Amino acid sequence: MRGAVDPWHHRPMPLSRTLGSITVTALVDGEGPFFQPREQAFPGATAEHWRAADARDPGAVTPDGRRWLPFRWVVDGEARLAPAVRLLPTPGHTPGHQSVPVAAGDERLLVTGDLLVHAVQLVDPELAYAHEMDPATARTSRTTLLRALPGTTTLSTPHLSAAFAPLRAG
Numbered sequence: 680m681r682g683a684v685d686p687w688h689h690r691p692m693p694l695s696r697t698l699g700s701i702t703v704t705a706l707v708d709g710e711g712p713f714f715q716p717r718e719q720a721f722p723g724a725t726a727e728h729w730r731a732a733d734a735r736d737p738g739a740v741t742p743d744g745r746r747w748l749p750f751r752w753v754v755d756g757e758a759r760l761a762p763a764v765r766l767l768p769t770p771g772h773t774p775g776h777q778s779v780p781v782a783a784g785d786e787r788l789l790v791t792g793d794l795l796v797h798a799v800q801l802v803d804p805e806l807a808y809a810h811e812m813d814p815a816t817a818r819t820s821r822t823t824l825l826r827a828l829p830g831t832t833t834l835s836t837p838h839l840s841a842a843f844a845p846l847r848a849g
Contacts, residue, residue, distance in 0.1 A: 754777070765781075767779070771811050772810075777792070785830075800821060
């Protein structure tokens, strides 16, 4: 997998999901984006959610939406960022949650973001997580994606016991 993607020169940078208070803290430094000058591949459904009149997270955005300006590359649906890198919608945890499949030769890596928040969901992907915005949609995203994994795929997820865990499909 090494050499398939250069993380320091890859544009745009995929974001698996954004939660208002986390996004502002992690991605805004003063008045500009923390990751400047990168472009972030930002899920359009998430932007719509946080901009909606009924989204009341006080840390999410300013009333005029200025906090979202760093996101210059909005993605709706599946997209290819580079020959080896795709964005795949996996909504449920947040409206626009996306996973990032990476393929180089016979090697497969899946960056799951918050698609999997506990190892038990590998055994039973139908188990919901208390903080999913739409548990039924998250369940469908998990079960569909895990069933479709080819051969041996390495999972990269922040919530399992190891940052990179090999998973054999089937």
